[in-house]
Amino acid sequence: VGCEAVTKMVISAVLRSDAPVRPLVLLRTLLSDFGLRLCAQRDVVSLLLNAAGTQLERISNEKANGIEGNESVRPQLIGALATCNQFSPETVHFCMSEVDAAQRKLIFAALAEAPNPRLVALGATAAEQQAGLGGSSEATPAVGSAARAASRSRGASPKPSPADSPHASPVPSPESVRSERGNSFGMPPGSSPGGRKEGLASPGACASPGLPRPGPLPAVISRHNSRGSLRPPLAEESLARSGSGNKLFADSSPSGRE
Numbered sequence: 001v002g003c004e005a006v007t008k009m010v011i012s013a014v015l016r017s018d019a020p021v022r023p024l025v026l027l028r029t030l031l032s033d034f035g036l037r038l039c040a041q042r043d044v045v046s047l048l049l050n051a052a053g054t055q056l057e058r059i060s061n062e063k064a065n066g067i068e069g070n071e072s073v074r075p076q077l078i079g080a081l082a083t084c085n086q087f088s089p090e091t092v093h094f095c096m097s098e099v100d101a102a103q104r105k106l107i108f109a110a111l112a113e114a115p116n117p118r119l120v121a122l123g124a125t126a127a128e129q130q131a132g133l134g135g136s137s138e139a140t141p142a143v144g145s146a147a148r149a150a151s152r153s154r155g156a157s158p159k160p161s162p163a164d165s166p167h168a169s170p171v172p173s174p175e176s177v178r179s180e181r182g183n184s185f186g187m188p189p190g191s192s193p194g195g196r197k198e199g200l201a202s203p204g205a206c207a208s209p210g211l212p213r214p215g216p217l218p219a220v221i222s223r224h225n226s227r228g229s230l231r232p233p234l235a236e237e238s239l240a241r242s243g244s245g246n247k248l249f250a251d252s253s254p255s256g257r258e
Helices: 002-016 021-033 042-064 073-087 089-098 101-113 124-132 145-153 174-184 233-251
Strands: none
Touching (some): 002 021, 002 042, 021 073, 042 073, 042 089, 042 101, 073 101
16 A cells, blocks of 8 residues: 555655656666556556656657656656556556546657566577567577576577588589699699509508508617627638638748748
């Protein structure tokens, strides 16, 4: 009972004031908190429509006469009317018949400017809803936790294919890649940088084209070897034999006998 009495007093203040910014802010707070009780009562809605129609008519006359009024009054009026219409559109429609025809036209125009209270899903969720309903715009959108639940339940989001993109470039084939590679080395398209044809495999080629070619195995030298021991053993034996032969030949010479 207290909120109904306060709401009627605030609506009366809106009707009598020239720039009812603060009363409209308080009225919107009351309608947001107690909208289920207030917006279902025809007397409260009739007072609100009468006050809103009077203020909208005054603003329209000021614009026609070139008088600049308070620009924040009209958005507050539109917000109050939209809140009341959101809670009880049947009551607003019934009480609209009791409003003057000129003011009724202004009220309908204000309600048309009000944002849609039903939130609209964006992105992949909206695309899936539009595709599932066959392009119908009367679908109930999923927003917030419902949109997150829908995204968890669906398999994959609709993504544009690379072929549909106007800036998508075709995927190069292996033959074109090989020919471009050969041209970069200054060789014919059918030959590779090593001088071999593409179709012929070299003896040392790897089985997989992605793996690197194995290099030569490093020479393993024992730690007991030195630079002098790298000489082949046959050369050492031949030198030893030649040295002993020369000694015997020197002993058998006439000077040696003497």
